[in-house]
Amino acid sequence: MVQPQYGVLVHGAGWVAGEHIKAFQKNPHTRIVALSSRRMESVVQRANDFGMTDIGMYTDLEKALQHKGVDIVSICTPQHVHAENVIAAAGAGKHLVIEKPIANSLEEIRAMRDAVRQAGVKTVVSFVLRWNPLFSTLKNLIAQGAFGNIYYVETDYQSNIASWWAGFSEARLKEKGVSAMLVAGCHALDAARWFAGPEQDKAARVTEVFAYYGGWRKGCTREYNYYTGEWADNRPPLEYEGLEVYMLKFENGALGKVSANYDCIMPYTFPIEIFGDRGTVKDNRIWSHLFPGQKGWIEIPTILPTTADVGHHPFQGEIDHFVDCILNNRESHCNLEDAAHTHEIIFAAQQCYATGQPVRLPIL
Ligand SMILES: NC(=O)c1ccc[n+]([C@@H]2O[C@H](COP(=O)([O-])OP(=O)(O)OC[C@H]3O[C@@H](n4cnc5c(N)ncnc54)[C@H](OP(=O)(O)O)[C@@H]3O)[C@@H](O)[C@H]2O)c1
Numbered sequence: 001m002v003q004p005q006y007g008v009l010v011h012g013a014g015w016v017a018g019e020h021i022k023a024f025q026k027n028p029h030t031r032i033v034a035l036s037s038r039r040m041e042s043v044v045q046r047a048n049d050f051g052m053t054d055i056g057m058y059t060d061l062e063k064a065l066q067h068k069g070v071d072i073v074s075i076c077t078p079q080h081v082h083a084e085n086v087i088a089a090a091g092a093g094k095h096l097v098i099e100k101p102i103a104n105s106l107e108e109i110r111a112m113r114d115a116v117r118q119a120g121v122k123t124v125v126s127f128v129l130r131w132n133p134l135f136s137t138l139k140n141l142i143a144q145g146a147f148g149n150i151y152y153v154e155t156d157y158q159s160n161i162a163s164w165w166a167g168f169s170e171a172r173l174k175e176k177g178v179s180a181m182l183v184a185g186c187h188a189l190d191a192a193r194w195f196a197g198p199e200q201d202k203a204a205r206v207t208e209v210f211a212y213y214g215g216w217r218k219g220c221t222r223e224y225n226y227y228t229g230e231w232a233d234n235r236p237p238l239e240y241e242g243l244e245v246y247m248l249k250f251e252n253g254a255l256g257k258v259s260a261n262y263d264c265i266m267p268y269t270f271p272i273e274i275f276g277d278r279g280t281v282k283d284n285r286i287w288s289h290l291f292p293g294q295k296g297w298i299e300i301p302t303i304l305p306t307t308a309d310v311g312h313h314p315f316q317g318e319i320d321h322f323v324d325c326i327l328n329n330r331e332s333h334c335n336l337e338d339a340a341h342t343h344e345i346i347f348a349a350q351q352c353y354a355t356g357q358p359v360r361l362p363i364l
Helices: 015-026 040-049 061-065 079-091 106-119 133-143 180-196 315-327 336-355
Strands: 006-011 030-036 056-058 072-075 095-098 123-125 150-158 206-214 223-225 230-232 243-250 255-261 272-276 279-282 285-288
Touching: 006 015, 006 061, 015 030, 015 040, 015 072, 015 315, 030 040, 030 061, 040 056, 056 061, 061 079, 072 079, 079 095, 079 106, 095 315, 095 336, 106 336, 123 315, 123 336, 133 180, 133 272, 150 180, 180 243, 180 255, 180 272, 180 336, 206 336, 243 336
Parallel strands: 006 030, 006 072, 030 056, 072 095, 095 123, 150 255
Antiparallel strands: 150 272, 206 243, 223 230, 243 255, 272 279, 279 285
């Protein structure tokens, strides 16, 4: 039997796009048929990087969407244009891989959700750590009851995001980035939802959030580069607070604490703590009722979320999962509807900053 082949358009030709391209090139059911971005220079560069000679190249998304044979569109542009990109691609009937954060406001999310529902296309949002081997292992163990009922989860996104990231020039702006939790801390928020949910392929829902912001980097023009260990002056400042801490109540009764910390002076770290009534997780160390008489932590030798480098992120797992969803006509556990809830929590926290009161969900 001939296996289906899906044509892919990657829109946005920067850092993360390279990983999407690699993953689609390796999947046996997909082939890149077109690339588009703001500048043709970037499109040509990316095409050369990955040896793609026979593809369509565009600087206009509408034209790229009309390229023959496009079935899937990967949205790899900055967050402030995701909504318009997703609405255009869904309107053209394309399945969508959407980079996080999906949008900059609840209004944008509502419009994207409407467009996707109306088009009936499949979506996956790049909360790519769900495919990290430690995440998969822990989720399996949680679903098998290794830690009993989960009553508390703590996850933290600790990364000194700065000018080393090309996207920082726009993401540091209040208008385009909005907040540290939205730009990058959303990975930790998604992780808390993922681990608080007892079911294999489902993230827990949040019913209430209270949040504080703080830290020291907002407005600061001195910048640390943890890759080189050097400080630089006269850098464009971060326009929002670099530290946010959320307290969460989950629908299933569990509590959560999640932080986004851009202000840390150290390399990227993504600590995970999960507490159940029959066991505990501290990163890749576990304590479980399944091991009676356990005398010390059991360490799982696996791949941890230890770097911000996209080359280390499991995009292959995400893309293979998504293609499988399309082939088998099933929804991803990480589709737009699910990711919308993670973003809803972030916009609820923004309301909390304005009122000083906890915010009950849903607000979307
Ligand atoms: N899931 C993850 O773990 C992960 C990791 C990193 C980034 N991301 C997300 O991925 C997205 C892209 O990040 P990145 O690191 O790839 O950024 P990047 O390296 O700056 O690349 C962004 C690309 O989009 C293009 N672009 C910018 N504005 C555009 C517009 N208005 N229309 C069309 N193209 C436009 C850029 O333009 P040129 O054509 O001028 O080059 C560039 O090629 C962001 O939402 C980011 O948060 C996710």
